[in-house]
Amino acid sequence: MQTTPETRVYNTINGKKETFSPLEPGRIGIYVCGITAYDYCHIGHARSALVFDMIVKYLRYRGFQVKYVRNFTDIDDKIIKRANERNTSCEVLSDEFIRAFHEDMAALGVAPADIEPKATEHVDDIISIIKDLIQRELAYPAGGDVYFRVTRFKEYGTLSGRDLDEMQAGARIEVNENKEHPMDFALWKASKPGEPTWESPWGPGRPGWHIECSAMSRKYLGDTFDFHGGGKDLIFPHHENELAQSVGASGKPFARYWLHHGFVTIKDEKMSKSLGNFLTIREVLERFHPEVLRLLVFSSHYRSPLDYSEAALDDAATGLDRLYQCLAAIKGIPKTKATETTIAQSDRERLEGLEGRFNEAMRDDFNSARALGIIFEVVKTINRIVQENKDGLPPQYLDLVSSTGKKITELATIMGLLTQEPDEYLRRKREEMLTGIDISAEKIENLIRERTEARALKDWSRSDAIRDQLLEHGIILKDGPEGTSWSVKKQT
RNA sequence: GGCGGCGUAGCCAAGUGGCUAAGGCAGUGGUCUGCAAAACCAUUAUUCAUCGGUUCGACUCCGAUCGCCGCCUCCA
Structure with missing residues (x-):
């Protein structure tokens, strides 16, 4: 553990990068808004999970000792609607997609949050916080519903940077006679026939969307805690309303730093269910290694938009191979006793400075893109050293190179990258590619043997014919010092 | 209409009031090879949307213009 130089984070609430200091020294509480469980997760959800996975790691x-809470919304309008369409219950439906979410996260290598609470398991906590709000006259029951009284909460709008008058001007709000003010929002909704229902002091009903997060963050992290995160689209109304509810109920500060990540876009348009331009996590993972997606995600800053395309993933895949190939190459350097070989001072400094520079980047609002750039720089330096010292390195230099390799692995692991054994990764990659090829490995090996004989006889035309034959099957040959190896051509 | 963000090489993407404007992909040149391929190395922006202003000095600060995107309704 290093003496921690300051970490700076961009805080949505004031639009500034601030120096982070935890509420309690050495401990951090973070609450992230998770999914509404009614469908498979798309790449946008993946980005959210990956970004906060990286931040927590x-x-x-x-x-820091981090307590990471990420909720599931398992009761809401969309779930009710989908359950009705499918002729099933909300519980069955949300369970199914929570399970699917866990599968997707496991596939992405995203560690589970420490606590993953569900709204339906916290109805008592929700009711209790609503009571507090009513008592403080920040909420009122009306027609079986309970609404938050926005005009009573002076700071309403501070998170999203707007004020009530502005919002009303351009508002597209449904008419609701129960509300005192058009911007008042539901804390509790009277249930309609056939909907899941809980008893409450205001009659049978169910929680509104925002209140669950106020209740669950309070329960697991207390009234005031360090980080609250989610996608930019949650700033308003979700987080604005949460803030109002929580501060309203406790009279204390709520989240101290608000982190919001940018969207995944496709052709520069936001990926969303309503636009129908989304890809599910599982669809993407069918075609790409999870670390490829991670490399793409962390190649841009978490607050920027991220444009998704197959081409971008292809680029990322090539980059990932480069990283793994470097690590594999380090293992191949022979050790020599020679004292003639040296590594230039500037190169040594580059290798030794890796962790410091990596941290400089990450400390600055989790700038993973810059951090990756630094890793790639070091990789390039190592590759050059390896190239220039094919005959081997004396022990002290070999130690430097291999410990730098280990450090690269350690740091990349924070982003969930380079978690596999390099040889294993490269081997499996080849195997996976072979699945789309209409020729067996055995047959390939036989042809290579035949070609080696031809080459020994300098029968180049025969040799080239075999190479062309294999190329038709998508197999590329490589003649190296230890004989001929092969790989599968990239599919285009 | 209100609020916010973005515009950096062929593509993606960091960054800074003044040292060589990271890095990745693609391209080009080389090493290697019988020729290739792969890998590796080298190289690729006198310039940071446009126009003004502040400054000794701006791509970085300010203003305007153009273009793109997001939020204001469910949404990661």
């Missing part, structure tokens, strides 16, 4: 690497 980084904070832990920095020595």
